[in-house]
Structure formats: C-alpha cells, structure tokens
Amino acid sequence: MAKAGRVVVKVGSSSLTTPQGTIDGDRVDALVDVLARRRLAGAQVVLVSSGAIAAGLGPLGLTARPRDLATQQAAASVGQGVLVARYTSSFARYGLRVGQVLLTADDMIRRSHHRNAQRTLVRLLELGIVPVVNENDTVATDEIRFGDNDRLAALVSHLVHAEGLVLLSDVDALYDGDPRRPGARRLSEVRGPADLEGVELGRSGRVGTGGMITKVQAARIATGAGVPVVLTAAAHAAAALDGRDDVGTFFHPAGQHPGTRLLWLAHAATGRGRLSLDAGAVEAVVERRKSLLPAGVTGVDGDFAAGDPVDLCGPAGEVVARGLVNFDAGEIPGLLGRSTRDLAAELGPEYERELIHRDDIVVLTP
The missing domain is CATH 3.40.1160.10 (Acetylglutamate kinase-like)
Structure with missing residues (x-):
C-alpha cells in the first residue's frame, strides 16, 4: 500500500x-x-x-x-x-x-x-x-x-x-x-x-x-x-x-x-427480469461461455427493455448468470424455442441475433 x-x-x-x-x-x-x-x-x-x-x-x-x-x-x-x-x-x-x-x-x-x-x-x-x-x-x-x-x-x-x-x-x-x-x-x-x-x-x-x-x-x-x-x-x-x-x-x-x-454487471446490477433456461442453455452459457439463443429459453418474467440487465436462471430457478438483453420483454415470448435462422426468415434479419451476446454475460455460479 x-x-x-x-x-x-x-x-x-x-x-x-x-x-x-x-x-x-x-x-x-x-x-x-x-x-x-x-x-x-x-x-x-x-x-x-x-x-x-x-x-x-x-x-x-x-x-x-x-x-x-x-x-x-x-x-x-x-x-x-x-x-x-x-x-x-x-x-x-x-x-x-x-x-x-x-x-x-x-x-x-x-x-x-x-x-x-x-x-x-x-x-x-x-x-x-x-x-x-x-x-x-x-x-x-x-x-x-x-x-x-x-x-x-x-x-x-x-x-x-x-x-x-x-x-x-x-x-x-x-x-x-x-x-x-x-x-x-x-x-x-x-x-x-x-x-x-x-x-x-x-x-x-x-x-x-x-x-x-x-x-x-x-x-x-x-x-x-x-x-x-x-x-x-x-x-x-x-x-x-x-x-x-x-x-x-x-x-x-x-x-x-x-x-x-x-x-x-456482476456486483452493481440488479436484474430487471428473469429468463428461464433449459439444461442445454445453462451448459452453453456457464460452461462453454456461449451467447444465449432463443432456442434455449423456456420462459420470461419481468418488464424490461433492450439493454437492461436480466438474470438467467436454470431449470430449478437458480440464478446462474446475468446479462444485458437485446430485446424488450414483450418481444421475447414469440422468440422462445426457435432458431435464429427461422426467426430471421419469418421476421427479418434483425432477429438473426442472440438474446444476449456472450460479451454481455457474466457467470454468477462458481
């Protein structure tokens, strides 16, 4: 010192x-x-x-x-x-x-x-x-x-x-x-x-x-x-x-x-909402440090806007990570369980992107 x-x-x-x-x-x-x-x-x-x-x-x-x-x-x-x-x-x-x-x-x-x-x-x-x-x-x-x-x-x-x-x-x-x-x-x-x-x-x-x-x-x-x-x-x-x-x-x-x-993001942010992930998405985000895609999300809760911090939760409801989401809460239910390729083909190229990019995710589990 x-x-x-x-x-x-x-x-x-x-x-x-x-x-x-x-x-x-x-x-x-x-x-x-x-x-x-x-x-x-x-x-x-x-x-x-x-x-x-x-x-x-x-x-x-x-x-x-x-x-x-x-x-x-x-x-x-x-x-x-x-x-x-x-x-x-x-x-x-x-x-x-x-x-x-x-x-x-x-x-x-x-x-x-x-x-x-x-x-x-x-x-x-x-x-x-x-x-x-x-x-x-x-x-x-x-x-x-x-x-x-x-x-x-x-x-x-x-x-x-x-x-x-x-x-x-x-x-x-x-x-x-x-x-x-x-x-x-x-x-x-x-x-x-x-x-x-x-x-x-x-x-x-x-x-x-x-x-x-x-x-x-x-x-x-x-x-x-x-x-x-x-x-x-x-x-x-x-x-x-x-x-x-x-x-x-x-x-x-x-x-x-x-x-x-x-x-x-890890220590100063409070999640404005929650995204529920299936086991495969948890493994991708936590273990392989991948981006979060709509296909691995099973539910959404909260009222948040694009750019807000949200908590990412495993199948048992435990918070495993936090990230800055790319979509408003109201947009996400229609994206869940679907591939970005299918979403882009139906809704336009702006939907061919992650829910949360890996650079905007911090893992909170050990």
Missing part, C-alpha cells in the same frame, strides 16, 4: 459526522491532511465519501436518517453540496482542488456510460484533481442503487485501475467476533475465504448504510479484481496508507483484472 501510485480511499458517514448528523469539520480536516500529504508526495488519490444524506439531516431539521426514499433523496440533495464545499475548502489549504463525481449503478452498466465515467475519473487524476465520488442518491432508486459506498469504492478502484483500496470506518480492523467483547482477535491479514471461516460479521455505524459485512464483500470484489485492500478506522488512515502492518486488516489480491463492465 505504501508504494501504490494510484489509491482509492473510502470513508463512511459515521467517520465524518457528529451524533446529530452534521459534518464534523475537525474529522474532515484530519482525513484531508492525510490524503493531501499522499497526493503531494506524488500519488493519485480518489476519495469515495459517504455523508451526503447525513450532512443534510441538520439543515433539514431531521434528527435521524429518514426511512422513505424521497426524503433520503432530499437530504442528499442538500447534504451533497455541504459535503463537497467542506472538502473543497479543506483541500484548498494545500493548494489542491477537488472534483465531484456522482455515480449510479445504472450509469455504470451501460457501455457508453461506464466508459465515460472511466475517462472522466482518469482525466481528473491526470489534471491533478482529487475526485470526490459518491452515489447519486438524489436520483438513484432501489432498483439502481449500489446499496452502500463500500461496494462503490471497490468498483471504482477497478474502474480507475487503482493499486490499492483503503476502507475507513469507525472500526479499526476486522475481528473474529464483536471487538467490544473481551477475547476478540484482530485479523491482521486475509488471504482467502478460509481465513474468514467462523468470523462473526455484524453491523456498525450510526448514520450509514454499511457495516462489516459490506466491507468484507467490498474487499472480495476488489481483491478478486487484483486490488489489495486495507480495512481500518479513519483515525489510522495515515498508518494504513504507509503500509504499516500493526493496524487494520490487509486483504491480499486474489485475481486478475476482469473486464470492467462485467464487474459492474
């Missing part, structure tokens, strides 16, 4: 705000002090910051995080401006500028959108800007949400080809049990799933949506894409970036960089 030339740092709401939900200026400045030093030392830094909804609670006169989506979005609209203004003034102490980048999962799944997000982030880094990334809570709905910024940070680290990811929260490391109980043991490093056997993953945080579960899931996403991860408390940010092994938990990288869009 100490040698990473491009690093993504994620900080949670509880590490930035007071118990009343307002931004804690001292905490923001302390974090910026660490990130600015790393940036001025020559590294490129991307900050994924929660806190927009929490920052909006005070100005709106709310005493707790709202439960309904509309009020959450209203709080995010107010709070995002407060949050970025605070980061802008804090980084300005070091002569550094920030750029706000708001993302939705739906934006990242679609080919042209995710490429544009990647180009924007990389160009900001080239220009010496510190991107401040957050989910676009003002427009994201339940169907197109990342769900938490831990997962967003893992995906952003892959999007920008980061060399390290630091997840900061109000817990200083991953423990094998509740760290508030005597005898809980800190896990200094995790090399694979076997190291997590028997580990209790509870929730934490006062005003955020994440917890230790989401952080471990994020670490799996990032390390599976070849990005090493450190999980620790915001107070230990400097030590984590310095690569000290006496703080936090280090997750070793375990994979190579897969296609960026497929990573988003």
Whole structure:
C-alpha cells in the first residue's frame, strides 16, 4: 500500500459526522491532511465519501436518517453540496482542488456510460484533481442503487485501475467476533475465504448504510479484481496508507483484472427480469461461455427493455448468470424455442441475433 501510485480511499458517514448528523469539520480536516500529504508526495488519490444524506439531516431539521426514499433523496440533495464545499475548502489549504463525481449503478452498466465515467475519473487524476465520488442518491432508486459506498469504492478502484483500496470506518480492523467483547482477535491479514471461516460479521455505524459485512464483500470484489485492500478506522488512515502492518486488516489480491463492465454487471446490477433456461442453455452459457439463443429459453418474467440487465436462471430457478438483453420483454415470448435462422426468415434479419451476446454475460455460479 505504501508504494501504490494510484489509491482509492473510502470513508463512511459515521467517520465524518457528529451524533446529530452534521459534518464534523475537525474529522474532515484530519482525513484531508492525510490524503493531501499522499497526493503531494506524488500519488493519485480518489476519495469515495459517504455523508451526503447525513450532512443534510441538520439543515433539514431531521434528527435521524429518514426511512422513505424521497426524503433520503432530499437530504442528499442538500447534504451533497455541504459535503463537497467542506472538502473543497479543506483541500484548498494545500493548494489542491477537488472534483465531484456522482455515480449510479445504472450509469455504470451501460457501455457508453461506464466508459465515460472511466475517462472522466482518469482525466481528473491526470489534471491533478482529487475526485470526490459518491452515489447519486438524489436520483438513484432501489432498483439502481449500489446499496452502500463500500461496494462503490471497490468498483471504482477497478474502474480507475487503482493499486490499492483503503476502507475507513469507525472500526479499526476486522475481528473474529464483536471487538467490544473481551477475547476478540484482530485479523491482521486475509488471504482467502478460509481465513474468514467462523468470523462473526455484524453491523456498525450510526448514520450509514454499511457495516462489516459490506466491507468484507467490498474487499472480495476488489481483491478478486487484483486490488489489495486495507480495512481500518479513519483515525489510522495515515498508518494504513504507509503500509504499516500493526493496524487494520490487509486483504491480499486474489485475481486478475476482469473486464470492467462485467464487474459492474456482476456486483452493481440488479436484474430487471428473469429468463428461464433449459439444461442445454445453462451448459452453453456457464460452461462453454456461449451467447444465449432463443432456442434455449423456456420462459420470461419481468418488464424490461433492450439493454437492461436480466438474470438467467436454470431449470430449478437458480440464478446462474446475468446479462444485458437485446430485446424488450414483450418481444421475447414469440422468440422462445426457435432458431435464429427461422426467426430471421419469418421476421427479418434483425432477429438473426442472440438474446444476449456472450460479451454481455457474466457467470454468477462458481
């Protein structure tokens, strides 16, 4: 981590705000002090910051995080401006500028959108800007949400080809049990799933949506894409970036960089519908990594449009893959069980194509 030339740092709401939900200026400045030093030392830094909804609670006169989506979005609209203004003034102490980048999962799944997000982030880094990334809570709905910024940070680290990811929260490391109980043991490093056997993953945080579960899931996403991860408390940010092994938990990288869009499709997308496959189609898609043809589909469920993500299900209903479909839901029933050649002869050459091309399918089974 100490040698990473491009690093993504994620900080949670509880590490930035007071118990009343307002931004804690001292905490923001302390974090910026660490990130600015790393940036001025020559590294490129991307900050994924929660806190927009929490920052909006005070100005709106709310005493707790709202439960309904509309009020959450209203709080995010107010709070995002407060949050970025605070980061802008804090980084300005070091002569550094920030750029706000708001993302939705739906934006990242679609080919042209995710490429544009990647180009924007990389160009900001080239220009010496510190991107401040957050989910676009003002427009994201339940169907197109990342769900938490831990997962967003893992995906952003892959999007920008980061060399390290630091997840900061109000817990200083991953423990094998509740760290508030005597005898809980800190896990200094995790090399694979076997190291997590028997580990209790509870929730934490006062005003955020994440917890230790989401952080471990994020670490799996990032390390599976070849990005090493450190999980620790915001107070230990400097030590984590310095690569000290006496703080936090280090997750070793375990994979190579897969296609960026497929990573988003696997971890950021929610199927808008379902296609039921026969055994032969499952074997073709999962084992031989072939495109999905109408002949192997036995049923369709949901209301989706061409280009939307859909879940591909086996004969028993289990989800085996996810892909971007080439037809609207209403078109598919008339295509099922038929060859593309017959469909083209009857309906026209535009029907001589796959339901889902293999380049737009990610397999979800082991």
